[in-house]
Amino acid sequence: MKLTGAQILWECLVREGVTDVFGYPGGAILPAYDAMLGYPIRHILTRHEQGATHMADGYARATGKVGVAIATSGPGATNMVTGLATAMMDSSPIVCITGQVGSRLIGSDAFQETDITGVTLPVTKHNYLVTKASGVAAAVREAFYLARTGRPGPVLIDITKDAQQSTAEFDYEAAAPRPHERPGLPPQDAQFREALALINAAERPVILAGHGLLLGNAMAEFKAFAERTQIPVAMTLLGIGAFPASHALNLGMMGMHGEAWVNTAIQQADLLVALGMRFDDRVTGTIATYAPHAKKIHVEIDPAEINKNVAIDVGIIGDVRDVLARLLPAVAVGNRRAWLETIDDLKGGSAVRDIKNLPDQGHLYAAHVIHDLWRATNGTALVVTDVGQHQMWEAQYYHHDVPRTLITSGGLGTMGFALPAAIGAKIARPDAEVWVVVGDGGFQMTMAELATVVQEGIDINIAIINNGYLGMVRQWQEFFYERRYAATPLLSPDFVKIADAYGIRGISVRKREDVIPAVQAARQARQTVLIDFAVEQEDTVYPMVPAGAALDQMIRRPSPIAETGADV
């Protein structure tokens, strides 16, 4: 069957199960857009190609399916770079399709020509430049295979305009992807034996639960493993949701803004069982003093992660679900009562410092907003955050019991991620209650996508945590630059009026008592509502491990008594 390259593209996408694509048309991708009309595809027109990539990313993270973004050559393609880098760092499976100038023009600095495969080389799992219609099917099929297998990640396919326009024989079967597997990984029986011996013997073990558990759909095996071994669970930011927050063995988030008892437990542990995580510098503090008493078991699908940051005692390479399924029947039933009680004591000491327990002085704290949002949504909303203070408060105060209900840019820390990623998540899961939690800084980076929300009739809710500062940067200036607030005070427009201009309902909240009614009003409205929460301006995320400090050397929130001055 002879088809144009553009038709072959859509034939392949439909066969991959693609129903929604996020994109922005332009000259070099026009043939693909024209052909799209003949296929059962919903196209979501974004306001910027970066938005399209974050939407594809949010779509992928909400479901585990591959998200697809499409753009034209040159600026359309370069605008995708931030989204690709975001997906690369967080192992999110997306496929980006870009148009390219005609193959004869390549290398001539033609209008809207960019070497996008060269540009995106370090921020994609793989990329393709397709210059003939006959190459389209194989590239698309392999791109999807690569995006979702092994450690997932983004793949880019750059297709020249003439490859889209010319025809070729379409043979789907002949274009099947060939497996890309590392040959001859040695059997790991010894590693399994050593891991089991370490786990069975440990008195103070901690599990470090990462994004890999969610990507690998290993939640059930993981819960069974934690319960059988009675090992408490600390989560990375992206691991949140892999284990129920309300579970007795859940400790909470580790790392720079992790709970004090979690970081202290890790530093006191005699064994760390790291599952699908990569010992990012934000979770270890300084490596030299990290978990000094602990043996380290690292279960990871990407062999390049073993011994990258932290020296590992036992590394097991594999799909975390398979590894847990193999460990589970062999591991001894654990009793760690003494260790769990020790951690409980650490927890008790932290509670008095919790901002939730501060006396109400009429201030509206971001943590209160998140806490009330959690209560008002029964903890079941799908929350998409941006990057900064609000992101850390979300991780601390919104307790996720359900997998894939927190979507956030962890590795790259991409401001502007939240709104577009939430649009993608909502398209992927139309029945989910989706909340954007975003700062006043990050929101202004991509708020043009409000028009996408309206044009596509999308029902999400937006909580702007508005403190008039680039809060996390301001916090660093407060601690480490003697409060010299260089370029962090931030002027914002009246977000309620912005919402109004887009035909979206806006609510302004300045008092604690108005938080829950506003959230409930937003939930009941069957359309997008934006709530502008004017919160305390110079509030700080505690605890904080300063860069270069040991994990348990945290800056703690001053005790409430000291803060009110009552103890002087």
Added chain:
Amino acid sequence: MQTTFIVHVEDQPGVLTRVASLIRRRGFNIESLTVGHTERPGVSRMTIVMDSDERAVPRIEANLYKLVNVIRVENITPQPSVFRDLAMIKVAATESSRGTIMQLVNAFRARLVDVSPESLIVEITGTEDKIDGLVEMLRPYGVLEMARTGRVAMSRGTGAAALASEPAPRIDAEIAFDSGVSFSV
């Protein structure tokens, strides 16, 4: 520590860029890199000599395997292997010095490949040490130009690098990867 990797890659445009870019952005150091055809069509062979600490070696290998176009990576440092470098050295030569230079060339089992009134070109293959030795001896006469290929290596015996059992490079699938698909740069 010097580590020598043999890397079999698909013979595709852009593969060298991918390998070099990976090594650069992960902060590993290349001492030399050579690339050329192999006994199998569609497969190129790289010899990469790296300066790395022991802990980095498995990570370099694992990172190389993450490249889709990499078929096989082998660290032959611990194996008995043959290492060769090739150099062409243009050395200044007068009527009076030519004889002595030729004696040196013979002693090193090198070859003269060009003779002109004022210079000679010497071709030598061997380990880097041997070539360095000849260069040192020639320096007093005036080394005008030198070109070296960098190390190529092969492990001894039949044990290693046998590609016969490996999956075919994807370029063999003609329909899947004709010349209409290329890879970066």
